[in-house]
Amino acid sequence: xxxxxxxxxxxxxxxxxxxxxxxxxxxxxxxxxxxxxxxxxxxxxxxxxxxxxxxxxxxxxxxxxxxxxxxxxxxxxxxxxxxxxxxxxxxxxxxxxxxxxxxxxxxxxxxxxxxxxxxxxxxxxxxxxxxxxxxxxxxxxxxxxxxxxxxxxxxxxxxxxxxxxxxxxxxxxxxxxxxxxxxxxxxxxxxxxxxxxxxxxxxxxxxxxxxxxxxxxxxxxxxxxxxxxxxxxxxxxxxxxxxxxxxxxxxxxxxxxxxxxxxxxxxxxxxxxxxxxxxxxxxxxxxxxxxxxxxxxxxxx
Numbered sequence: 001x002x003x004x005x006x007x008x009x010x011x012x013x014x015x016x017x018x019x020x021x022x023x024x025x026x027x028x029x030x031x032x033x034x035x036x037x038x039x040x041x042x043x044x045x046x047x048x049x050x051x052x053x054x055x056x057x058x059x060x061x062x063x064x065x066x067x068x069x070x071x072x073x074x075x076x077x078x079x080x081x082x083x084x085x086x087x088x089x090x091x092x093x094x095x096x097x098x099x100x101x102x103x104x105x106x107x108x109x110x111x112x113x114x115x116x117x118x119x120x121x122x123x124x125x126x127x128x129x130x131x132x133x134x135x136x137x138x139x140x141x142x143x144x145x146x147x148x149x150x151x152x153x154x155x156x157x158x159x160x161x162x163x164x165x166x167x168x169x170x171x172x173x174x175x176x177x178x179x180x181x182x183x184x185x186x187x188x189x190x191x192x193x194x195x196x197x198x199x200x201x202x203x204x205x206x207x208x209x210x211x212x213x214x215x216x217x218x219x220x221x222x223x224x225x226x227x228x229x230x231x232x233x234x235x236x237x238x239x240x241x242x243x244x245x246x247x248x249x250x251x252x253x254x255x256x257x258x259x260x261x262x263x264x265x266x267x268x269x270x271x272x273x274x275x276x277x278x279x280x281x282x283x284x285x286x287x288x289x290x291x292x293x294x295x296x297x298x299x300x301x
Contacts, residue, residue, distance in 0.1 A: 018290035026059040028213035033203035034066040036220035038279035053121035067199035128187040131170040136161035136187030161195025204262040208269025218279030223297030
């Protein structure tokens, strides 16, 4: 007796839906910024790494930039050092910089690379210092208002940098040879000193420099929400000329403002679209790229 063949129309339709996107993004660079839950939850990092490898196997060229703020803070606390932030930027003295390098380069980067390898990809760890990938300069002191005196004071952020220039030759070398670069967001200044950089900014700037098709930012929120308290109020798509109005209406607020500003700058720099998605959702990376509906907020020109 012949065995009955089970049909699965749902699975077949998903594959059919994915085909046009696989064709469209073949040999295109996809910049993925690992952040949020994908950084602190081992299972989330594993399935994100697996999805990244899948992108490579269907013909795309994924590039990863990772953050590590919560892990850096935990390590500082273990060492009895109190983190200090000014407008979201970590004040970074020399001792803190050593912790930053230890966590970003020595722990998180190698962990991501090993997970990519476990799932059959060829990951390779890179920091902004390698081949002078990221030349940076020290950020100017922040001016803040002293509520006691009513006068402005300058606060030195220490070894916090901003990008001066990029040399993406090393990234091109790896992607051309079927490797997945995994980049730690630290840079080097003209004196050879290490500077701490914002991971979103690094992802956006490199994405523009290598003419990435997409920049995908993994976070711990569903995307841009009309109501921050209602996860069902997701805004599926916006254009960059709508951003100022959304900020004025306080739909884009707080920590989402610099993230969106990074997205806008990346698009102005040549990236075709930017996606803010929830890294807590299993396979959100694939759902955003390969389905019409997506799962997060897409920002376009």
